[in-house]
Amino acid sequence: MEESIARAAEWLREAHAVVVVTGAGVSAESEIPTFRDSMEALWAEFDPQTLATPEAFEADPETVTKWYDWRRMRCAEAEPNPGHVALARMEREIAKRGGVFTLLTQNVDGLHARAGTHNLVELHGSLRVWRCTVTRKERVPDPEPFPEYPVRTDAGGYLRPGVVWFGESLPERALKVAFGASASCDLFFSVGTSAVVYPAAGFVELAKSAGARCIEVNRDPTPATELVDLALHGKSGEILPRIVDAAFGQSDE
Ligand code: OAD
Numbered sequence: 001m002e003e004s005i006a007r008a009a010e011w012l013r014e015a016h017a018v019v020v021v022t023g024a025g026v027s028a029e030s031e032i033p034t035f036r037d038s039m040e041a042l043w044a045e046f047d048p049q050t051l052a053t054p055e056a057f058e059a060d061p062e063t064v065t066k067w068y069d070w071r072r073m074r075c076a077e078a079e080p081n082p083g084h085v086a087l088a089r090m091e092r093e094i095a096k097r098g099g100v101f102t103l104l105t106q107n108v109d110g111l112h113a114r115a116g117t118h119n120l121v122e123l124h125g126s127l128r129v130w131r132c133t134v135t136r137k138e139r140v141p142d143p144e145p146f147p148e149y150p151v152r153t154d155a156g157g158y159l160r161p162g163v164v165w166f167g168e169s170l171p172e173r174a175l176k177v178a179f180g181a182s183a184s185c186d187l188f189f190s191v192g193t194s195a196v197v198y199p200a201a202g203f204v205e206l207a208k209s210a211g212a213r214c215i216e217v218n219r220d221p222t223p224a225t226e227l228v229d230l231a232l233h234g235k236s237g238e239i240l241p242r243i244v245d246a247a248f249g250q251s252d253e
Pocket of ligand 1 (some may be wrong): 029236
């Protein structure tokens with residue numbers, strides 16, 4: 001592991017354009033359950049894949065709204081962990097050296113922004129922002145649970161979470177930025193994602209074919225493991241700070 005950390009740190013120091021894609025694993029140490037890991041007792045009887053669809057919302061807006069409101073509260077209570085913090089520092093260090101840093105996340109929990117990452121693309125939207133099903137007007141609800149489920153709007157619709165559901169398309173601008181950054185980076189990290197959901201899973205393939213060095217940081221091997229130049233298996237909250245410290249020195253911030 002020591003040797004792999006040193007190599008990753010060396011590549012980071014040499015990089016001019018860094019892209020990081022993150023999934024639920026980066027937030028696991030903030031006690032946000034990963035998408036595919038077992039859900040807590042309250043929601044154990046539900047398969048998240050069947051709640052995260054427009055059809056599920058249409059059929060049972062009460063349950064789906066309740067589930068997303070419960071997740072919204074969990075995320076608001078959670079704190080960024082050392083993995084999020086290390087990525088925010090990575091951005092600052094790369095920027096100091098005149099480089100470009102882009103963080104693409106599949107997470108909707110908002111923890112990267114709260115840790116201080118600026119150039120952030122939220123591919124699957126955000127739990128913080130909700131919108132009316134009729135007018136599509138967005139709003140950031142109060143930080144308390146909703147008083148009713150589902151939430152009716154003045155326009156006669158419902159309030160729905162600003163996340164991308166299965167069967168919906170990803171925001172076009174976000175995708176464009178993500179593909180562009182992946183195709184033009186010289187160092188790519190895939191962190192805490194099972195690397196099975198497209199298009200996010202395709203970014204590492206794109207970066208690799210464009211000649212970037214690719215690193216995976218994940219608790220377990222994934223389909224991306226075969227593809228990357230370096231795979232570090234363990235917790236991202238432990239591995240990322242070690243890489244960033246090895247590259248740029250211990251943080252004095
Ligand atoms: P998953 O739950 O599929 O994968 C989480 C990954 O994180 C797994 O590979 C775990 O091994 C790894 N992991 C768990 N704990 C970790 C830790 N402490 N450090 C590092 N890695 C850890 O989540 P995603 O890949 O994010 O989409 O799933 C992608 C998308 O699938 C989600 O955004 C969601 C779902 O379909 C939508 O809702 C549209």
